[in-house]
Amino acid sequence: MAGSPLRRLMAEYKQLTLNPPEGIIAGPIDEENFFEWEALITGPEGTCFEGGVFPARLVFPPDYPLSPPKMQFTCEMFHPNIYPDGRVCISILHAPGDDPMGYESSAERWSPVQSVEKVLLSVISMLAEPNEESGANVDAAKMWREDRNQFYAIADKLVRKSLNIPV
Amino acid sequence: MEGPSNAESSSKDPVKDGWNPDINQDEAIIAQQRQIEKDIADSIKLVGDKMDLSFLLSEYPDEDDVYKNKIKSLLKKYHLLRRTRPDGNCFFRGFTFAYFEYLITDAQELDRFIDVSNKIKDDLIALGFPSFTIEDIHENFMNALNSLKTKEVSNEEQLLNLFNEQGTSDYLVVFMRLLTSGYLQKNQEFYSSFLDSGLTMKNFCSHEVEPLNKESDHIHIIALTSAIGVGVCINYLDRAQGDQVTVHYFPDNCDPKIYLLYRPGHYDILYLRKDDV
Numbered sequence: 001m002a003g004s005p006l007r008r009l010m011a012e013y014k015q016l017t018l019n020p021p022e023g024i025i026a027g028p029i030d031e032e033n034f035f036e037w038e039a040l041i042t043g044p045e046g047t048c049f050e051g052g053v054f055p056a057r058l059v060f061p062p063d064y065p066l067s068p069p070k071m072q073f074t075c076e077m078f079h080p081n082i083y084p085d086g087r088v089c090i091s092i093l094h095a096p097g098d099d100p101m102g103y104e105s106s107a108e109r110w111s112p113v114q115s116v117e118k119v120l121l122s123v124i125s126m127l128a129e130p131n132e133e134s135g136a137n138v139d140a141a142k143m144w145r146e147d148r149n150q151f152y153a154i155a156d157k158l159v160r161k162s163l164n165i166p167v
Numbered sequence: 168m169e170g171p172s173n174a175e176s177s178s179k180d181p182v183k184d185g186w187n188p189d190i191n192q193d194e195a196i197i198a199q200q201r202q203i204e205k206d207i208a209d210s211i212k213l214v215g216d217k218m219d220l221s222f223l224l225s226e227y228p229d230e231d232d233v234y235k236n237k238i239k240s241l242l243k244k245y246h247l248l249r250r251t252r253p254d255g256n257c258f259f260r261g262f263t264f265a266y267f268e269y270l271i272t273d274a275q276e277l278d279r280f281i282d283v284s285n286k287i288k289d290d291l292i293a294l295g296f297p298s299f300t301i302e303d304i305h306e307n308f309m310n311a312l313n314s315l316k317t318k319e320v321s322n323e324e325q326l327l328n329l330f331n332e333q334g335t336s337d338y339l340v341v342f343m344r345l346l347t348s349g350y351l352q353k354n355q356e357f358y359s360s361f362l363d364s365g366l367t368m369k370n371f372c373s374h375e376v377e378p379l380n381k382e383s384d385h386i387h388i389i390a391l392t393s394a395i396g397v398g399v400c401i402n403y404l405d406r407a408q409g410d411q412v413t414v415h416y417f418p419d420n421c422d423p424k425i426y427l428l429y430r431p432g433h434y435d436i437l438y439l440r441k442d443d444v
Contacts, residue, residue, distance in 0.1 A: 005334075008303050015299055065300070066337045066379060095378050111377040112341045113300045 005064040009034040012116050024120045026058070035060045039071075039120055043159060044128045048152045052159035056088070056123075058116065068093050068110035069119065075162055078154050080130040080141035089136035092122045107131075207253060214264050214330040215250040217438065223248070223404075236410035241402060241428070247438035248428060255380035257434045258388065258427075259340045264330050265425040265436045266397060268323065270315055276424075281312050283395055284346075291349045301345070308342035311335070337379060344379070347387055348372035350394035361386050382432070388417050398423040402437065404430050 013027055013034070023042035028034050037058040043049030055074045061067040071093060073086035081089050091107035092114060108114075108122065135141035143151045160166070220242055227234040251261040270277045288305045292298045311329065314320040320329055330336045351358050355368035362371050375381050392399055398421025403413040416423060426437040 008300075011299055011303060063334055063337070065303075066334065066341070095380065109374060109378055111373065112304060112338075112379070113296055113345065113377060115297060115300050118297070 005060065005062060006034055008065055009060060013037075015115075016117055021117055021121060023124060024117070026116060026120060029057075035062070035064075037116070038074075041120065041123060041127070044124050047128045048155035049127045049159060052155075052162040054158075054162055056086070058119075065112040065114070068095065068114070069116070071119065071123065076158060078140050078151075078158060079127065079137060080132060080144050081126050081134055081136050082140075083136045087136070088123060088126075089134060090122055090126050090131070092119055204254065211250065211252045212331055213252045213254075213260060213333065213336050214327060216327070217247045217249050220246050220248045220437070233406055233408075233410075234404070237404055237412045240411045241404065241437075244440060245402075245426065245428075245437045246440045249436040249438070251433075251435055253433045255382050256337070256340045258383035259343045259391075260330065260336065261427060261434045261436050262391065262399060262425055263339055263343050264326065265427070267311075267315065267326055267330075269424045270312075271321055271326070277312070277315055280395065280397075281309070281316065284308060284312060284342075287346050287349060287394075290353065291345060294349055294352050296345070296349075304338060304342050304345060307335070307338045311339055341377075341379065343391065344377050346394055347391045348376040350390045351376065351386070354390075358386065358390065383434075385417075392417045392421070397425065399425040399427060401427045401429050401434075404428060 009028075016024070016026055023044065024039065026037055026039035029036050029038045037060075039056045039058055041054045041056060043052035043054065054077065056071055057074050058069050058071050060069045071088040073082060073088065075086075077086060083089060091109055093110060095110045108118075130141070130144055132141060132145060140151070143154075221238075223238045223241075224235065227238070229235070249261075249264075251257040251264070266280075270280060284305075288301060291301050291305075311320075314329075320326060330339070351372055352368050359368050362368065375384075376387060388399065388401070399417050400421075400423035401415050401417065403415065405413075407413060426439060428435045428437045
């Protein structure tokens with residue numbers, strides 16, 4: 001009678017399929033294994049990532065939702081809050097206490113009432129508004145601060161790449 | 168535990184001597200913290216067996232009169248103690264275990280609590296919590312209560328099994344935390360005055376109440392006991408002057424069903440002498 005991570009993940013998948021939030025498609029890579037999902041994130045309108053479709057992988061721990069999932073983009077990304085290897089660094093993927101980046105205290109944290117949907121929506125807001133305080137990619141953070149136009153140019157390239165449009 | 172052989176987490180090794188620029192220090196600190204938590208988890212059960220309270224005397228040096236005298240005064244009223252794992256959930260887990268232990272003996276109170284818990288789901292959804300995650304957590308909690316009702320869980324051993332299965336146990340704690348958060352938010356007009364200025368109740372709850380492993384303060388205790396209408400008596404064993412433990416009842420003047428021992432940073436469960444079996 002333990003809280004079943006599998007049942008919860010199936011419920012979340014169903015919820016996301018029935019009421020998909022704008023710009024997000026997500027589900028298990030293989031329905032035999034609900035602990036690894038693929039997500040497609042659409043770059044938010046009115047931002048330098050607009051129009052891009054970015055694939056990412058979500059991995060859920062065996063005690064989900066007591067512990068948060070991990071998320072990693074599987075395409076090339078350049079963003080202050082995404083490590084060069086694609087791992088996403090935002091507060092909602094951390095429980096309070098795990099504070100590697102010294103997030104501002106008001107930022108939303110992981111707790112079992114959160115969901116995949118909330119995480120993905122937070123990632124979309126992160127794409128729209130990088131958190132300059134948390135430099136997972138220091139080069140990207142620096143460029144975002146000091147040379148916004150070059151940042152936009154790189155983002156544009158990534159958008160085209162994600163759509164297979166020649167740069 | 169040191170050594171380069173720990174290949175799978177080479178990038179997450181705890182901080183070693185000196186500075187290594189290849190190591191992400193923030194991640195290293197978290198990894199070290201995880202290791203400490205694991206060591207605690209390996210050595211202390213989530214909820215332990217009852218033990219003779221007088222063992223406390225051996226935990227403090229003989230010349231420590233303040234503690235020795237207070238423990239002696241404690242021993243007049245209580246004789247057994249049940250330890251809980253110091254993982255930040257000790258208040259919630261200890262409280263819930265002790266309450267479930269009581270519920271096994273009181274069918275009427277169990278029915279009342281089932282009723283209270285059922286209503287709380289709608290309260291939480293009305294406060295804006297996402298309904299399907301709340302339903303998941305609520306359903307698990309109700310399953311546990313039903314197992315008390317059907318007597319599937321009807322003795323101490325079965326309760327210990329329930330509370331020492333990490334997933335199940337944490338789910339119960341999560342529900343109690345949500346219930347506390349819901350009560351605080353519903354009554355925020357009153358409780359907000361206890362928060363640091365500038366902090367909203369919603370923010371406080373999502374950072375300090377809802378997440379697992381966040382330690383409890385008086386505000387959590389007052390809210391939980393008020394929300395479910397169950398009194399707790401807490402005995403504070405600390406270095407404050409005097410030869411008696413400090414005793415607080417939550418809510419004030421209640422008839423407690425649960426007795427806890429507080430030592431700075433940690434709660435364990437106490438058993439009254441009259442409850443001797």
